[in-house]
Amino acid sequence: MSQNDNFQPDDNEFDEDFVSKSQRKRDMDKLQALGARLPELNKEQLAKVPLGDMLRQAVEEAQRLKPRCEATRRQMQYIGRLMQAEDADAIQAAIERFEAGKQAHMQIFHKLERWRDRLILGDNSDLQAYLDDDPGADIQHLRQLLRNAKKEASLDKPPAASRKLFKYLRARAEDRL
Numbered sequence: 001m002s003q004n005d006n007f008q009p010d011d012n013e014f015d016e017d018f019v020s021k022s023q024r025k026r027d028m029d030k031l032q033a034l035g036a037r038l039p040e041l042n043k044e045q046l047a048k049v050p051l052g053d054m055l056r057q058a059v060e061e062a063q064r065l066k067p068r069c070e071a072t073r074r075q076m077q078y079i080g081r082l083m084q085a086e087d088a089d090a091i092q093a094a095i096e097r098f099e100a101g102k103q104a105h106m107q108i109f110h111k112l113e114r115w116r117d118r119l120i121l122g123d124n125s126d127l128q129a130y131l132d133d134d135p136g137a138d139i140q141h142l143r144q145l146l147r148n149a150k151k152e153a154s155l156d157k158p159p160a161a162s163r164k165l166f167k168y169l170r171a172r173a174e175d176r177l
Helices: 021-040 043-048 053-064 070-083 088-121 124-133 139-154 160-176
Strands: none
Touching: 021 053, 021 070, 021 088, 043 053, 053 070, 088 124, 088 139, 088 160, 124 139, 139 160
16 A cells, blocks of 8 residues: 555645645736836826835835846845735736826827828828818918928928927927827
8 A cells, every 4th residue: 555545635735725836926926027117117107106115115226226237136026025015906007007198198299290291291281181180270380380391301401490390299289188
């Protein structure tokens, strides 16, 4: 008779709340990855994230450290350990809101770049299309910026007037938001 024949499973041994060591490691890696995103936030964003005092201090310390050094790696591990006591879902949601806002900002930025290029390379129909999109724009000022940008482009000069046009378009977009 071998030892395995005498094995009697104990009901307490197979607990439903049991989490394997590898699963705990995967969970910890997720928390560390989430914690590693915290030092990338600026002060205003960090203030809006629901963090405990110790975690907030650890993140601020990580922001002061030089990137890619051993101290930063250790600090990230410490942040990951502190994350176990925090509400990871609330932190994740806050970070995703910031990223969604950043992505929306980038989409607006690219749309303005396309408008600038379309206006410079296009004709009056493109200008009219922009004015239909933004009826409050100063037509005279916009035409002057366009003339300067087109002249600059035809003479192969640096795009100073094009930048001014973009700044105007961006200011108009910010006014509409």
